Amino acid sequence: MFERFEKLMDPFEETPLEVPPSGFAAFCWYYTKPVWPILAGVACLGAIIAVLEVYIFTFIGDLVTWLEGADKATFLEENWPQLLGMSLVLLILRPAVEVLWQLLFHQGLMGTFPMSVRYRAHRYLLRQSVSFYQDDFAGRIANKLMQTSLAVREVVSKFADILVYVCVYFTAAVIVVTRADLWLGVAFMGWFAAYLVTLRYFIPKLRVISKDQADARSLMTGHVVDAYTNITTVKLFAHTAREEDYAKSSMDRFLQTVFGQMRLVTKLNIVLVAINMALLFGTGALSIALWHQDAVGTGQIAIAIALVLRLQGMSHWILWELAGLFENIGTVQDGIGTIAREREVQDQPAAEDLIVSNGEVAFEGIRFHYGKSSGVIDNLSLKIRPGEKIGLIGRSGAGKSTLVNLLLRFYDLEGGQITIDGQVISQVKQDLIRQNVGVVTQDTSLLHRSIFENVAYGKPDATREEVVVALKRAHAWDFVEGLSDQVGRIGLEAHVGERGVKLSGGQRQRIAIARVLLKDAPILVLDEATSALDSEVESAIQESLFELMKGKTVIAIAHRLSTISAMDRLIVLDKGRIIEEGSHEELLGRGELYAQLWSHQSGGFLDSSLKHP
Structure with a gap:
């Protein structure tokens, strides 16, 4: 059953590689289109749950009224249809709707939706120009990709589910209490107006500081990852303390945004408690006054008080959901600047x-x-x-x-x-x-994968035998045979570390040469291809390079x-x-x-x- 809902959409569907829209709503919709049927189902089920919950509160009030004036001997005989109907609602209908909502939301949406955003954005970013990556931290770009994918899910799901649920729930609650007495409905509407004013004042402030916080978090991550990526340079120049200060400055900037956010949250909670207590007091006082005038019964008072208590609990939940919503809006807006950037180098439409x-x-x-x-x-x-x-x-x-x-x-x-x-x-x-075009550069960078995968990068369908032959021609097989990594992989299966840091410069260069030997492209570029090699190894590899050059156009x-x-x-x-x-x-x-x-x-x-x- 779980697997069926998990496969409602394919997060790895190959979609056209278009430039994502730069507008907030258009950006969110661009990545939401594949899941909109699931979102619509979640929203509809959320609305049904809201109506059922208000109906249950209404039934409890009616039950209080029935019990107050009922004859014990005839109570069940007179009220069994209503009791049976509510039993079916509580035992069958409400659980069934909840099960379906849970499956759609958690199995159909929560995992696949952000993965779809992540995969589509990653495909686009991979095709960005070299200058795009030269102008930013790799860690910062990756962080924005991960943050934005989750933020898009949170923004869209909150609009589609939580806001729909809240609007339907509050509307139904107001209708119920207004039917009991207009003044009770006025009290609810007054609370709602005060609640909206509170949100209108605080939420935009939270949105601004959340956007600053998302950017500060990305910068902080970029600074930390930059040090880790270049740890050898940090060690060589004995700049551990300098890197501490470098990271500390970005961490402090991030911390200041957290302090600002927490100050707003404290003020918001104080105001929220005040208007909630005012609603409870007002509803209680009105109920007593109306009961004293025989305008409402005890059952209707029970409904009103129960809904007030429920709304008080919901008000904190709604507040944090909305705060989270606008925090995620800030994160999405921050990510748009990176993900929705036009590619500088593009294929022509008719390439x-x-x-x-x-x-x-x-x-x-x-x-x-x-x-x-x-x-x-x-x-x-x-x-x-x-x-x-x-x-x-x-x-x-x-x-x-x-x-x-x-x-x-x-x-x-x-x-x-x-x-x-x-x-x-x-x-x-x-x-x-x-x-x-086959290229061997002076600054050889390897992928944090196995030796086999790095060499076969030049020819993805290469066999093990072809890879070994290329390594031997590049005079790399002798050291590859003796390689091992921290999890016990050896030889061709040994992983080389980030950018190939577990290998010496000469070893990385020979792996790169083997990769190009295997690629066997008709045009060959050698950009200081043997600069990291000692004279003896260079002399041996020159023979392989001259052999590789036969019949090719070469730029050295x-x-x-x-x-x-x-x-x-x-x-x-x-x-x-x-x-x-x-x-x-x-x-x-x-x-x-x-x-x-x-x-x-x-x-x-x-x-x-x-x-x-």
């Missing part, structure tokens, strides 16, 4: 498949400034023939890695175009560009000129412009910047202090 037959790459008059006023790359043109192997050379900031990022379409150009085999990359699907970046001097053509960049190109011998013969860089290398690296003449 085509990329077909790489030869591997020709052409940069045609490209411009890109990272949004700055001064140029990083200005009007650069470069054509790389199919199967040609070029080396990019230049000091830090010359634009080498930027060219690679633009080829992978991590950013959109500000001018010009890049083509692969004549196809403009802005007009093809991003994923297909990256599937056809290296500060050690000796590692790329054998390329077909060397491109020297300076301030985003090509200032020299040719073979190693040709450039040496010209005696210009490349020749100076070559002669001034210290230990095989570029001397960054050199100035262009």
